[in-house]
Amino acid sequence: MALTIQRHMTFDVPWLPGKTVTIWNVDAKIVFQAKGKPVLAKLTTPMTQSGYTQISQNATSPGYGLSFINQKSSPQTQWSIRKATGKQTLYYHIQLGVMDKQSDLPITQMPSIEEQAKSNRGALASKAIIAVANETSADANSFTTELLKMLNAKNKNQNISTLISRKKSKIELLTFLLNEAKIPNKRVGVLRLKDGRRNQHLIQMIEVYQKNSNNVITKKLYDADHIQSVDRTGLLIWDESNRSLLDITGGYKSKVSFAMIKEDAHALAPIIQNIKHNQLFDFSIHSLLIEDQALFKGILMIPLGVLIVVIMRILIGIGTSGTFMPVLIAMAFVQTSLITGLIGFILIVGVGLVIRSYLSQLNLLLVSRISTVIIMVILLIALFGVLAFKLGLTEGLKMTFFPMIILSWTIERMSVLWEEEGPKEVLTQGGGSLLIAVLTYFAMSNDIMRHLMFNFIGLQFVVMSFVLSLGTYTGYRLLELRRFKPLADKE
Amino acid sequence: MFFTSPFKLKSKGVMGMNQRNCAYINRYNPREFYPLVDNKLKTKLIAKEANITTPALLGVITMQAQVAHIEQYIKNDKGFVIKPAKGSGGKGILVITKIEQGRYYKSNGKEVEISEIQRHVTNILSGLFSLCGSIDVAIVEALIQFDNAFEGFSFEGVPDIRVIVFMGFPIMAMMRLSTAASDGKANLHQGAIGVGIDITTGKAINAVQFDLPVSHHPDTNKVLRELQVPKWSRLIRLAASCYEMCNLGYLGADMVLDKEHGPMLLELNARPGLAIQIANSQGILTRLKLIESLGKEHNMNIDERVVFSKKNFSIQP
Numbered sequence A: 001m002a003l004t005i006q007r008h009m010t011f012d013v014p015w016l017p018g019k020t021v022t023i024w025n026v027d028a029k030i031v032f033q034a035k036g037k038p039v040l041a042k043l044t045t046p047m048t049q050s051g052y053t054q055i056s057q058n059a060t061s062p063g064y065g066l067s068f069i070n071q072k073s074s075p076q077t078q079w080s081i082r083k084a085t086g087k088q089t090l091y092y093h094i095q096l097g098v099m100d101k102q103s104d105l106p107i108t109q110m111p112s113i114e115e116q117a118k119s120n121r122g123a124l125a126s127k128a129i130i131a132v133a134n135e136t137s138a139d140a141n142s143f144t145t146e147l148l149k150m151l152n153a154k155n156k157n158q159n160i161s162t163l164i165s166r167k168k169s170k171i172e173l174l175t176f177l178l179n180e181a182k183i184p185n186k187r188v189g190v191l192r193l194k195d196g197r198r199n200q201h202l203i204q205m206i207e208v209y210q211k212n213s214n215n216v217i218t219k220k221l222y223d224a225d226h227i228q229s230v231d232r233t234g235l236l237i238w239d240e241s242n243r244s245l246l247d248i249t250g251g252y253k254s255k256v257s258f259a260m261i262k263e264d265a266h267a268l269a270p271i272i273q274n275i276k277h278n279q280l281f282d283f284s285i286h287s288l289l290i291e292d293q294a295l296f297k298g299i300l301m302i303p304l305g306v307l308i309v310v311i312m313r314i315l316i317g318i319g320t321s322g323t324f325m326p327v328l329i330a331m332a333f334v335q336t337s338l339i340t341g342l343i344g345f346i347l348i349v350g351v352g353l354v355i356r357s358y359l360s361q362l363n364l365l366l367v368s369r370i371s372t373v374i375i376m377v378i379l380l381i382a383l384f385g386v387l388a389f390k391l392g393l394t395e396g397l398k399m400t401f402f403p404m405i406i407l408s409w410t411i412e413r414m415s416v417l418w419e420e421e422g423p424k425e426v427l428t429q430g431g432g433s434l435l436i437a438v439l440t441y442f443a444m445s446n447d448i449m450r451h452l453m454f455n456f457i458g459l460q461f462v463v464m465s466f467v468l469s470l471g472t473y474t475g476y477r478l479l480e481l482r483r484f485k486p487l488a489d490k491e
Numbered sequence B: 001m002f003f004t005s006p007f008k009l010k011s012k013g014v015m016g017m018n019q020r021n022c023a024y025i026n027r028y029n030p031r032e033f034y035p036l037v038d039n040k041l042k043t044k045l046i047a048k049e050a051n052i053t054t055p056a057l058l059g060v061i062t063m064q065a066q067v068a069h070i071e072q073y074i075k076n077d078k079g080f081v082i083k084p085a086k087g088s089g090g091k092g093i094l095v096i097t098k099i100e101q102g103r104y105y106k107s108n109g110k111e112v113e114i115s116e117i118q119r120h121v122t123n124i125l126s127g128l129f130s131l132c133g134s135i136d137v138a139i140v141e142a143l144i145q146f147d148n149a150f151e152g153f154s155f156e157g158v159p160d161i162r163v164i165v166f167m168g169f170p171i172m173a174m175m176r177l178s179t180a181a182s183d184g185k186a187n188l189h190q191g192a193i194g195v196g197i198d199i200t201t202g203k204a205i206n207a208v209q210f211d212l213p214v215s216h217h218p219d220t221n222k223v224l225r226e227l228q229v230p231k232w233s234r235l236i237r238l239a240a241s242c243y244e245m246c247n248l249g250y251l252g253a254d255m256v257l258d259k260e261h262g263p264m265l266l267e268l269n270a271r272p273g274l275a276i277q278i279a280n281s282q283g284i285l286t287r288l289k290l291i292e293s294l295g296k297e298h299n300m301n302i303d304e305r306v307v308f309s310k311k312n313f314s315i316q317p
Ligand SMILES: Nc1ncnc2c1ncn2[C@@H]1O[C@H](COP(=O)(O)OP(=O)(O)O)[C@@H](O)[C@H]1O
Pocket: B055, B081, B083, B087, B088, B089, B090, B091, B093, B095, B141, B142, B143, B144, B157, B158, B159, B160, B178, B184, B185, B186, B187, B254, B266, B267
């Protein structure tokens, strides 16, 4: 506790998130195989843009020469080395402060329209589409909307279908059509900022420019799957270069992925922290790479979940199947989002129970039965994933986050319970576990809790002392007050 | 109101689960003696050494290979019981009450195929019923013919008597009567009836099913208050002597009353449940505190301890 207070006092780490400035720490991680020759890697980095101020940027890369090139159109970070072999990993780190006021710099120049390679095939089709869109639209934005309507229609018209089959993706086609129609546009790579995420990638989107009657240029952001323009909050436009994100010579099999983490600090702190507190923070989790920090942000929430289970068992008296199973399920929920997770869990366990009841007729030994259930669960997850994808529910793919071994044990236990005590007991125990899992989920995904647990390591000890003191609690459990009621009411 | 107040419970001396675990089980039951009671086979062996009668052991099946020859253990014509050595809460107990021309019948009259029995034993061996699924052995035991005094009180099953023995003193007792719901077994959470039994006289005090008071047996309509356990003094003395045998301070002894052999020990429990308080409509804490106040150096032998209990824990005048 004292440690926590001390951290608040000396480092000004605020108690609550939100009251302060939000800072995004984003790491870009470049992985590639070097060929044993000189390597030159250029990574496009974000421009100043509305909604964010850049606080700092740096890069780590053992042995590499480093330079930040600040061209007008696109800043770049450049790494170079005389000779490198084997797998190489480079990190670029940027710290961005979130600004409340969305104010775009005035745009002075329209992006140039790319000349299309002339080809006869498809030219007619694209002409036809543009003509249709032109008819129903007044300006560049409504034109884009019209195009997107056609692209995303359930029954696509003949012309669109021919073109889609020739282009790699919808977004390619959209760019092509906008260019054909001479509408100024720009392809951008966008990062969706979500706290504690790792292994993220840029999403391709299109900016469409338009000049109004007062000669003011505005732009709007579109992705190819939605008809309306995209709301820019929570999005960071990383790559506006119109070139490739990563340009590498002397390496192959290159990959860029992003990790990010949210941090809340006093309005002044970002600047001070950079200069002064840097060393002070050095031994904390904050000195780790963002990717690892994001990992920790998840792990540090687990004690909270454990605490809830302990409270539920010792103070309330709710039984669960498998003591800490609810925590693991809650962690899966954090990844999948609650509703998807709940549906997925119930589906898998439900279908699993049905199949398991068939297995029980086979007279298998316990180990092989559990193993069969594990394989079955994996197949089920795969099946549901594919089914959901075919139905257009990308959410379904998230089921892979479920801890499969735990699920299998759950199914096994529940089915034994079913055979011995009947479905009622299965429902109460399963329901109890799910209830606790949901509660734990809410605690673990709560922003304030995340903030506190991550920034104040001391709280871990507070949680621990709670758990310890609950271990010596000898009073009644809540449900016992009900159980022993007939006894108390006697006489 | 849905809940009662904790102060009311406290004033009645009712013990909760946390207190049981923390202040009694953890303090008075040393870990190293658990295996003796958690394994029914070991319990039987030490009971034999201590001259405490238990139901006759017909055989032990330890390997899958023995399952095919199961009939050699169960030829006994009076009926038998197969149970997992490490089972608890009535799980995995198969009671065969009648054998006629090589066919087996459960207490409810249903026939059980020999292949079903074999499958049951396989399940026991693979650890389906044991705590945390560790491999197990199956015990074949002679069927207990329960005493005529219990006729009509128990439905299709042998009633047993749970005695809580604290530091060798019998503290509280409860008879458990099986019902149609509990399927020939006398475990409370499976639907058996718990009848609080007076330590001094062996007479019924109060009865509960699923933690709620009942006055009649739901299947036989017998009035439960009329229950009187015969040979009570011998039974309670036997229960008290289990303390010396297993060294557990806070102990639940499951006793049965056989027609021919009298009181016998069925099994021991290191973590006896709390429902016995509801069945007796009495908190157990006051009694535990009284024994604790005696200290360690009271030097009483078994008979003196039983007398002390009978004197202090009587409810009826
Ligand atoms: N040898 C037996 N003869 C008849 N019934 C028995 C026998 N053994 C057990 N039972 C029945 O099964 C119930 C549970 O047996 P027990 O040995 O106490 O196992 P558990 O540890 O699962 O409670 C007893 O209350 C009794 O009704």
